[in-house]
Amino acid sequence: MSSSQQPLVTLNSGQMMPQLGLGVYKVNQDIAVQLIQHALDVGYRRIDTAALYDNEAEVGAAIRKSGLAREEVFVTSKIWNDRHGYLEAKEAIQECVDRLNIGYVDMMLIHWPCPKQDKFVETWRAFEEALETGLVRGIGVSNFNQPHLEKLLASANVTPAINQVELHPQLAQQSLRNFNKSHGIKTEAWAPLGRARFNENPLLLELAASLNKTVAQVIIRWHLQLENLVIPKSSNPDRLAENFDVFDFELSHHNMGVIETLNTETRIATNPDDMN
Numbered sequence: 001m002s003s004s005q006q007p008l009v010t011l012n013s014g015q016m017m018p019q020l021g022l023g024v025y026k027v028n029q030d031i032a033v034q035l036i037q038h039a040l041d042v043g044y045r046r047i048d049t050a051a052l053y054d055n056e057a058e059v060g061a062a063i064r065k066s067g068l069a070r071e072e073v074f075v076t077s078k079i080w081n082d083r084h085g086y087l088e089a090k091e092a093i094q095e096c097v098d099r100l101n102i103g104y105v106d107m108m109l110i111h112w113p114c115p116k117q118d119k120f121v122e123t124w125r126a127f128e129e130a131l132e133t134g135l136v137r138g139i140g141v142s143n144f145n146q147p148h149l150e151k152l153l154a155s156a157n158v159t160p161a162i163n164q165v166e167l168h169p170q171l172a173q174q175s176l177r178n179f180n181k182s183h184g185i186k187t188e189a190w191a192p193l194g195r196a197r198f199n200e201n202p203l204l205l206e207l208a209a210s211l212n213k214t215v216a217q218v219i220i221r222w223h224l225q226l227e228n229l230v231i232p233k234s235s236n237p238d239r240l241a242e243n244f245d246v247f248d249f250e251l252s253h254h255n256m257g258v259i260e261t262l263n264t265e266t267r268i269a270t271n272p273d274d275m276n
């Protein structure tokens with residue numbers, strides 16, 4: 001599939017965003033530039049990084065080296081939990097933009113709500129300002145449960161474009177997905193492959209074999225058909241290509257239901273209420 005044929009999603013900001021992107025959490029700096037260049041060659045046009053991942057500079061360098069026009073690649077970054085509050089967030093956004101060094105950033109997210117700090121409403125003011133000045137083209141949140149979103153929406157001038165949350169077959173997040181959708185917020189799935197824990201799942205192995213696909217491809221397809229934005233990570237060039245080769249098949253209603261039976265609403269990572 002050429003990059004021009006991959007599905008695009010329209011956000012409430014008016015931006016068009018590729019539905020499938022590459023996540024680069026734990027992609028080491030020494031391989032990041034080459035890996036991201038390979039991803040762009042394969043057809044990926046969206047990269048998900050964060051201040052925490054310590055590879056924003058490499059993401060920017062790979063994009064600059066690729067020869068692609070800036071507007072052809074959609075880049076998301078996130079400010080970390082120790083930068084909440086209006087002034088701190090304002091500086092943190094500028095630092096992300098500077099490290100990436102590709103002009104504007106397409107999407108900036110609050111990485112975690114950190115409800116015990118209780119500063120995300122102030123933090124969001126800095127995000128709205130960065131949008132107004134053109135430093136970033138879209139703003140959103142990550143790891144916001146419904147009560148966090150309700151609190152933010154009560155005072156926000158701009159509704160987040162995205163809520164990026166842990167979401168995989170074991171944690172389908174139906175209720176939060178419905179809430180996001182009812183407010184025009186796109187749901188983005190992190191740890192979409194459940195960090196490899198479904199690779200040997202007998203149900204998924206059987207389903208994948210019947211479709212002549214891999215378990216990872218089947219799970220990514222499940223996300224696409226649920227209308228999730230999805231950002232699988234791999235540092236392995238072949239797997240990275242495999243994860244992008246998901247546009248030539250569909251899961252039937254029955255097969256979507258088979259995957260749903262794995263849902264136990266169980267997290268792999270921390271509940272956002274408990275993250276500071």
Ligand code: NAD
Nearest residue numbers: 023024025048142190191192193194195196216232233239
């Ligand atoms: P993931 O579910 O994408 O799993 C990645 C792991 O799955 C890889 O390390 C590899 O072991 C395995 N894998 C990948 N492709 C495979 C394939 N084709 N076959 C077999 N195994 C394969 O987990 P993740 O990296 O935690 O999440 C993806 C991205 O989401 C991250 O890179 C990051 O960008 C983002 N993220 C965001 C948050 C947040 O708080 N907002 C948290 C974690 C991750």
